[in-house]
Amino acid sequence: MASTKPPSGMRDYLPDAVTKRRYVMGKIETTYRRYGFLPLETPTMENLSTLLGKYGEEGDQLLYRVLHRGEKLSRALTQPGVGQSDLAELGLRYDLTVPLARVVAQYGNSLPRIFKRFQIQPVWRADRPAKGRFREFYQCDVDITGTTSPIAEVEVVSATCDVLTELGFRNFSIALNHRVILRSMIEAAGIDAALEGTALVAIDKLDKIGVDGVRDELTQRSIAEAAADQLLTMTAGADTLDNAGRIEQLREQLPMPEAQDALNDIATLLELTADTAAGTRLCLSPALARGLSYYTGPIFEVISDDFSGSLGGGGRYDNLVGMFSGKQVPAIGFSLGLERILMLMEEAAMFPDLQMGAKVMICTLADTPLTSVVGLANRLRQAGIMVEIYPEQARLGRQLQAADAMHIPYALIVGPDEVSQQQYPLKDLASGEQQTLDEAGLITALN
């Protein structure tokens, strides 16, 4: 008999898991909607021409491709030296940013000029499965396209703070940096612009491997020791300063006009968030680099004090949409690490008691007139109550056991007398208490 497990790195979500996932997604959605974000959904499959070249070489390798069928496949297979690119033209969604860029390019005129969207959908990556790393997992993105206003940054960041607070996260901060500040630090340290990418990879590890570790990495990456030290002074030397102090220090270290402009952006952002949930959480972190090369302005990362690693991140990327539309459309986005959030909430028992199934189970006796029971269930359901009927003849003990196993809090035991007198004993399964009620009483008690 064939395996009945889901494919490697993918999961079946049984009712308990779906309920928890939906609780979190619901909180996220409600909060983002309060900020005026609108929902978007895109197809599971995209043309490979949309996906390839957007995620770097490693991304291209991790894409799932959909095999040609019929004629097209036969034709491809007769070609000499047939390879991967001859066998597929569709791939599975790899993130939610590229589909957004495609959508803005395609429907630009029928969308609001300043488009605020949230999107919670699965993506697929053929990565090696590991603890907390799946091949099918959900992403949760908010983005604002069409404006360079710093209000957009403020909205995205404070909405995200609200989401995390709503979910019960308390001790987190948002590391903040700016792509142009990073570039200016590289320049000020006398590092060749061609080495910017490799230098940033090393700097990004400051939290994990410390100053000495990063210095070693920088020199291994062909950066002179003096330059490495100078870069480390700027990125790691500000630990005791508050945001204003850091800005002042960077203003001195980075006199070039584009860096001064970027520091103005940062100062504006900090000022505008003063009266929001993000106000006390933003923390200027010159070592924050984030991997993605498409960022052009402010970048963010949520750091939890209770858990290592990030809960999400984002930044401004003003050039990506233009790759699809041919015209410049500025954009800022934030992606929450949904699977990570779910895992941490599970580990820290942060879920409230989520009512999953029915509120009451109707149990019957061997001679109960079932048509009346079905009718009663129907009327209770019309009143909005979640009702289960135990569908088989069984000992009462077995029926109550089933209710218990499904965490159904009440049982209604209905025999022929109850039907004829229209008085029903409602049993609280936790306390064992029982009260006899008519139909109106049941509706009041169970609602």
Next chain:
Amino acid sequence: MASTKPPSGMRDYLPDAVTKRRYVMGKIETTYRRYGFLPLETPTMENLSTLLGKYGEEGDQLLYRVLHRGEKLSRALTQPGVGQSDLAELGLRYDLTVPLARVVAQYGNSLPRIFKRFQIQPVWRADRPAKGRFREFYQCDVDITGTTSPIAEVEVVSATCDVLTELGFRNFSIALNHRVILRSMIEAAGIDAALEGTALVAIDKLDKIGVDGVRDELTQRSIAEAAADQLLTMTAGADTLDNAGRIEQLREQLPMPEAQDALNDIATLLELTADTAAGTRLCLSPALARGLSYYTGPIFEVISDDFSGSLGGGGRYDNLVGMFSGKQVPAIGFSLGLERILMLMEEAAMFPDLQMGAKVMICTLADTPLTSVVGLANRLRQAGIMVEIYPEQARLGRQLQAADAMHIPYALIVGPDEVSQQQYPLKDLASGEQQTLDEAGLITALN
């Protein structure tokens, strides 16, 4: 520049479409939950060994297969005569019934013995796209596994009636038949059991091509004219009878014990639904055949009087889960045609006014202190109000136009005086009326 359209037969759901789809899915989910159905979600990809051979030859051809990668692909391509089956081991979900059967086989012991689940997820079929036919579309299934009790049939059918009623459908009925009655009619007509399948395909068309059309088809399908006539008498001859009359007529026409048992099942089902929404809608229809060969008991189809074609259907299938688990697990299910329901609701303007975006847009003047505006928005949002901030400096007319385009009903115009006096003019964009309110007043007016 590459195309920015979604792949053929697949759709981008823009905010308006998502909002309508979620409205319908939400109603479906709420209703099914009232019956105690629990949510299940399964991965987009399944092992091909799970999918192949379950949907007939045509189904196998319409499956999307996921191309091998890396080493595995290279190895496959060096084989002489490499074909489709060497290039893929994963496929995309084709329906929601086979994944359910796999899940019940895999997790049987940790699920309730009688498992009631609903599932609303997309499926993929490489069909030729046409009006109302997509390659990616949602299915919406409810099933009960683990019991042969007729209460299960009743729950599934009356829940589905409730769903359709909740959505605003009024004139629909549920055609009802039984697999064993169909088989017995074939036998009673003297048609060889080997021709049962082909005879049922013809009978199923009675609504579309009439008695004469079906008689022609039956004879073309190697069925003797006398047998065809006898079969047609049983299936088409009951038009003027009510359910009780039809049962009585079939009892006479089909004296074999298994047919009498099946008629008892039907009678029980009709009796049990008497006090539910399904009571007046069930209609015994001896010509109802439904395509799927896996049905073993009662079968159903929702027929709308206002729209041609079916809104959904289902039936009992007691052998499918056993194909995965090796042990018999009875099951009954119903699938709603979600895409069709959405299309009909759109055409008949059955959607209520769905509030999609923000309730109020805050518009600012050139010299408005923005930190205060962001703070005000933050406090209104904390009070549960959906608030949009126009993020750029622009003429007031342009800001109000944007609010209007997004169907935002109110605007709050905030200049420096409003900030200092904490009195805000709230403008109703439909009527043009304006009232000046403090923050508490805004929260009351907008909630």
